[in-house]
Amino acid sequence: DTEVTQTPKHLVMGMTNKKSLKCEQHMGHRAMYWYKQKAKKPPELMFVYSYEKLSINESVPSRFSPECPNSSLLNLHLHALQPEDSALYLCASSHTPRQGGSTEAFFGQGTRLTVV
Amino acid sequence: KQEVTQIPAALSVPEGENLVLNCSFTDSAIYNLQWFRQDPGKGLTSLLLIQSSQREQTSGRLNASLDKSSGRSTLYIAASQPGDSATYLCAVGAPNSGGSNYKLTFGKGTLLTVNP
Numbered sequence: 223d224t225e226v227t228q229t230p231k232h233l234v235m236g237m238t239n240k241k242s243l244k245c246e247q248h249m250g251h252r253a254m255y256w257y258k259q260k261a262k263k264p265p266e267l268m269f270v271y272s273y274e275k276l277s278i279n280e281s282v283p284s285r286f287s288p289e290c291p292n293s294s295l296l297n298l299h300l301h302a303l304q305p306e307d308s309a310l311y312l313c314a315s316s317h318t319p320r321q322g323g324s325t326e327a328f329f330g331q332g333t334r335l336t337v338v
Numbered sequence: 339k340q341e342v343t344q345i346p347a348a349l350s351v352p353e354g355e356n357l358v359l360n361c362s363f364t365d366s367a368i369y370n371l372q373w374f375r376q377d378p379g380k381g382l383t384s385l386l387l388i389q390s391s392q393r394e395q396t397s398g399r400l401n402a403s404l405d406k407s408s409g410r411s412t413l414y415i416a417a418s419q420p421g422d423s424a425t426y427l428c429a430v431g432a433p434n435s436g437g438s439n440y441k442l443t444f445g446k447g448t449l450l451t452v453n454p
Contacts, residue, residue: 228381253439253440255441255442263446264427264444264445264446264447265382265427265444267441267442267443270434270439270440270441272439272440277439278434278439278441310379312381312382314382314442316440318440319369319433319440324370324387324389325369325370325431325440326370326372326384326387327372327384327429327431327442328384329374329381329382329383329384330381331380331381332380332381334379
């Protein structure tokens with residue numbers, strides 16, 4: 223099973239709403255990632271979790287709050303977003319270099335977020 | 339800071355043609371290089387992963403090469419088909435600036451159109 227599952231596939235939210243994006247993998251990967259992708263641009267790294275601890279935060283605004291409740295799940299909590307935050311949010315997972323073997327990254331299909 | 343460049347930005351070819359996509363990176367201290375395919379509005383599909391110690395990888399009609407010392411990789415697609423039409427992204431896997439974590443840095447992609 224090389225699948226990364228993201229829910230929901232589409233999300234429309236108002237600027238005062240609170241919502242969460244979810245990501246799940248069962249490949250035994252101990253690194254999980256959130257990327258943001260705007261139209262016709264490459265994915266931009268937001269956060270990296272390594273062994274369930276936040277290890278990289280690419281200066282993301284605090285209205286995005288990541289959470290890694292266990293080694294298979296990754297959440298992204300959203301609050302007071304702006305219309306410019308509308309984008310495709312991608313989750314990925316991989317082995318860490320410490321786990322040995324391939325660090326090939328697998329991506330989910332993304333959540334298309336629209337902030338109105 | 340790692341920078342990844344992909345050339346060309348767009349490519350249109352007739353069906354059946356062999357083609358080459360190029361990727362270059364500025365810092366040779368990498369773990370691996372990964373090629374992805376992305377269809378419009380969808381997530382990323384991993385095509386090939388080349389470890390830093392490898393020179394090439396093959397999967398079906400795809401062949402990827404890596405010259406770490408010169409900071410270059412190529413993706414060769416043989417006998418192209420209309421179904422190959424997509425954006426192809428190159429991503430370099432490397433330690434972050436602190437050296438304790440692993441992250442992918444993406445190029446901007448090559449938009450490939452294969453005409454029937």
